[in-house]
Amino acid sequence: MTISLPHWLDGIDTVPGPKYKAIAQRISDAVGSGALKPGERLPPQRELAWALECTVGTISRAYAEAERRGLLGGEVGRGTYIRDASAPTALDSRGIAGYWHSPSLENAAGQNSKPHAMDAIADWTPDMGPAERESGPIGLNHDYPPLGVECLETARTMTQLASDPILMEMLSYQPHAGIGRHRAAGADWIGRRGVAATAENVVVSTGAHNGVLATLSAITRAGDTIAAEALSYPGIKAIAGMLGLRLTPVTLDEEGLIPDALDTLCRQQKIAAVYTIPTLQNPTNTIMSESRRREIAEVAARHGLPVVEDDIFGMLAQDKTPALSAFLPDDLAFYICSISKTLAPGLRVGYVHGPRRQTAQIAAALRTSSWMASPFTAEIGTRWIESGAADRILESHFREIEARRTMVLDAFRDYEVSCPPGALHAWIALPSPWRIGELVAEAQSQGVILPPTDSFMIGGGETPHAFRLSYCPPRHRSRLREGLDALLNLLDGTTRVEAAQVL
Incomplete structure (x- = not known):
């Protein structure tokens, strides 16, 4: 050519x-x-x-x-x-891509003018959308980023795709591990967390949960025992049950997984792998220091222990300590992340980076569970990463997360709260004489949904006297304020509207 x-x-x-x-x-x-x-x-x-x-x-x-x-x-x-x-641009001419049309944006630009599309992206917040779209119980039980400019970026990207011949290719079957461009974008995304990723070692998955399932399916066998933090992502229990794996807990402290506890466990029994969330741990929000990550890496190297790192929140953390996998021997590091928790949950695109010899096994496991990640959504994610749209979306999420985090910290200022910058939830100590089961039930009766704390427990033991509050699902801050007020009214019996003022 x-x-x-x-x-x-x-x-x-x-x-x-x-x-x-x-x-x-x-x-x-x-x-x-x-x-x-x-x-x-x-x-x-x-x-x-x-x-x-x-x-x-x-x-x-x-x-x-x-x-x-x-x-x-x-x-x-x-x-x-x-x-x-x-x-006017294509986006300007319809406000914000039709559905996201907002009088607030038009008024901000003046009655006879429209804001430029990129200005709209910079200034847009969820509170500019129509509040009447939200009704029913206030769900504070799931972790995903608040609504942001991904709505606008999706409209832009789909317009571009509509006129690109590659669209036909994206509607066809692709290699189970993903096409080269999508794997390269995944390597680029992973590289931001300090992991020396290569496209050849990346497999595109249908979100991080699917990536964890495929990885454990590839590196373990039914009957194996895997270790996990004593409090962890509930999905790991479902995955272990599906694969016939035994789960055993590892003690946590203020930095997460304790190296000595993991070392002792490996000396006592055969552990096939350890599953861990080192950054913004779910549900405790702990963040491993670099020294702690190095200690965990030493334990893994000593025992030849594969480490499945779920870095689902890593890109949101303001603490820029490199991922745990950056300190692990290459043959023991299985790094998993996604753009679902950081850019747009509905895209369901994740990335798995592991040793070259296991890439084909992970891809085969993906074939069994989902055949392949959707090439169409993977293409959208790839274009966002390549064009810089991913950075614009992240920035919009950072701003909204911080605004909501401030609301929560202000509302629960008299409580013990773990909620670092970038976190999608708060881990809140429950005051006496409340019991967690009672709070969850009472909150639900008041139209607020919280997750039961025992759903995070690995193994037996006493349920922690704390609860997780996810503050990003409500589309509008006013809805979050309603949920916070309802909880505070339950906890201390007073009206605390002023504690959660909309910013």
Whole structure:
């Protein structure tokens, strides 16, 4: 294939810095000089990538950056073109992609104008949506990110996909481990957590839960014993039951899994693997320090113990300690994450990174459980990672999580609460004489749903005198405030509206 380089990109290889930014700047310069005129079509991304000898992802990011600056637009069947600065964008013309149309955004821009699409993305919050869509019980029992600009980014990405020939490919069967581009995007995403990931070692899964299932299916056999934190993600019990595995608890402290307890357990019995959540542990919100991670890695190396790291919340944590897998021997590290808990739960896209010799086994396990991850949703996730949309979505989630976290900490200021920055839930000590079962039942009678604490327990023992409160599911902060007020009224019998003011 021979593609000539557009004249406005002459000498681009000599420009210092990231290539995508250099391309975006050249587009800006060409628009300013008149070399590129409104309505002029830019080269297809694959053709330009070929001409510049770079990846399609680089061109995607360049075009996204130019679009962020208000320089580009797109239409189904037309491709990418230079935007007329006086014309509304496709997103602008319908407020926010139809369903997300919001009078609040229109009013903020003035009666006779519409906000630019990227400005809308920067400013949008869930409270701008229609409150009447929420009704029924207030669910504070599930962990997933608050609604954010993924709604807008999805509309943008699906518009792009509609005019891309790759759409037909995404509606067909793909390799069980995922296609190369999607695995490369997963490696990029995993690399942000300090893990030296390669596309060849990545398997695309249908979310992290499916990734854990496939990994344990590949590295264990029915009857094996696996270790897990004494309080842990309830799904691990369901997975162990499905695979015929025995679960044994490992004691926790303020940093999570205790190395000596794990070492003692491995000396006492044969442990096939350990499942752990080192960052924003579920439900306690503990975060392992780097020294603790190194100690766990030493125990694993000493016993040849495979470590299944569920880093489902790692990308949200403001504590930037590298993932535990970054300290483990390569042949013992099985790292699992997803974009479901960080970008959009409905996409159901996860990534598993493990030793090369086990990649095919994990892919085979995925084939058994789900055949393959959806190529369509994996493509959306890949484009978000490549274009920088993932970063915009994360930033919108950070802002909303922090606003809600502040509400919870203020409301429960007289209680013992574990709720670090980036956490999707709070772990709250229950005051006497309350018992957790009573609180869950009473809260439900008041229209507030909490998870039973014993659902997090691995093995027997006394149920902790604490409860988990997930504060992101309510679409609007006003609904969260209602739930907090109801709980506080139960706990101390007073009206505490002022403790959870909407920010």
